[in-house]
Amino acid sequence: MSFRERVSILASALIVLPTLNEIENVERMVHTIRAQQSPLTTFDVLIVDDGSTDGTEQAAIRLTQEDTQVHLLERGRKLGLGTAYIAGFRHALEHGYDYVATMDSDFSHDPKYLPAFVEAIQNADLVIGSRYVPGGGVRNWPLRRKILSGVANILARLVGGLKTHDGTTGYRLYRTEFLRKLELDRITSNGYSCLMELVFVCQKAGARIVESPIIFTDREAGQSKISHKEIFKAFATLYRLAKRRISE
Numbered sequence: 485m486s487f488r489e490r491v492s493i494l495a496s497a498l499i500v501l502p503t504l505n506e507i508e509n510v511e512r513m514v515h516t517i518r519a520q521q522s523p524l525t526t527f528d529v530l531i532v533d534d535g536s537t538d539g540t541e542q543a544a545i546r547l548t549q550e551d552t553q554v555h556l557l558e559r560g561r562k563l564g565l566g567t568a569y570i571a572g573f574r575h576a577l578e579h580g581y582d583y584v585a586t587m588d589s590d591f592s593h594d595p596k597y598l599p600a601f602v603e604a605i606q607n608a609d610l611v612i613g614s615r616y617v618p619g620g621g622v623r624n625w626p627l628r629r630k631i632l633s634g635v636a637n638i639l640a641r642l643v644g645g646l647k648t649h650d651g652t653t654g655y656r657l658y659r660t661e662f663l664r665k666l667e668l669d670r671i672t673s674n675g676y677s678c679l680m681e682l683v684f685v686c687q688k689a690g691a692r693i694v695e696s697p698i699i700f701t702d703r704e705a706g707q708s709k710i711s712h713k714e715i716f717k718a719f720a721t722l723y724r725l726a727k728r729r730i731s732e
């Protein structure tokens with residue numbers, strides 16, 4: 485295949501990295517993502533920083549200066565994980581990316597899986613990095629987190645009607661053209677609940693969803709931002725999705 489033919493089939497993916505005080509991780513995450521090789525796709529990065537106070541923002545600015553395929557959206561204050569994803573989707577739509585990925589910036593989501601996601605999306609609209617399909621799993625997670633994640637996924641299937649085994653993971657690759665079909669303004673949940681709502685609306689819009697196995701590793705550096713409030717918000721979201729499932 486000639487160089488010209490190879491270039492013409494090359495697609496582009498935007499990897500959205502939400503950050504809130506991730507100074508121990510952000511530089512290494514960006515470098516590791518940029519080092520991933522796929523014969524089909526290039527990987528750009530969009531850091532969505534919500535007013536980190538530990539130097540993450542300054543590190544992110546440096547990264548954009550070193551590499552023109554790294555971008556930064558500075559939002560200035562904590563606006564939540566859900567709206568960070570949606571802001572990333574809008575950026576990908578506006579800038580003509582073929583795919584958009586979301587992932588945590590703390591190495592729980594290993595960038596090495598990105599090429600496999602790209603392969604999987606060739607016949608799908610959404611690839612979910614799944615801990616609960618053969619080949620997937622969790623490493624170093626306390627029992628409390630395992631139970632919480634297990635219960636959340638059972639409820640997501642029973643109450644929310646999600647058909648996926650892992651509807652609460654944030655490691656995903658979406659086909660941008662498919663996102664164009666969704667009413668992104670209608671996605672009202674924020675934080676972790678947004679992950680379930682996104683699967684719900686994709687499923688409802690007829691997305692071809694594939695689960696690709698990942699081993700999820702507990703964060704090694706930096707502080708967790710998950711709070712107990714998120715658990716209550718997830719119940720409220722499930723209730724709202726169940727009502728919508730019945731009424732629409």
Ligand SMILES: Nc1nc2c(ncn2[C@@H]2O[C@H](COP(=O)(O)OP(=O)(O)OP(=O)(O)O)[C@@H](O)[C@H]2O)c(=O)[nH]1
Pocket residue numbers: 501502503504505506532533534562563564565568587588589590592702703707708709710
């Ligand atoms: N931009 C932005 N990023 C956020 C916000 N809340 C969390 N994050 C980031 O979202 C990702 C997931 O948050 P974590 O604190 O790792 O949550 P978690 O993975 O459930 O918790 P741990 O297992 O303790 O790591 C990380 O990259 C955070 O820096 C937010 O409000 N805004």
Ligand SMILES: [Mg+2]
Pocket residue numbers: 588590592703
């Ligand atoms: Mg994490």
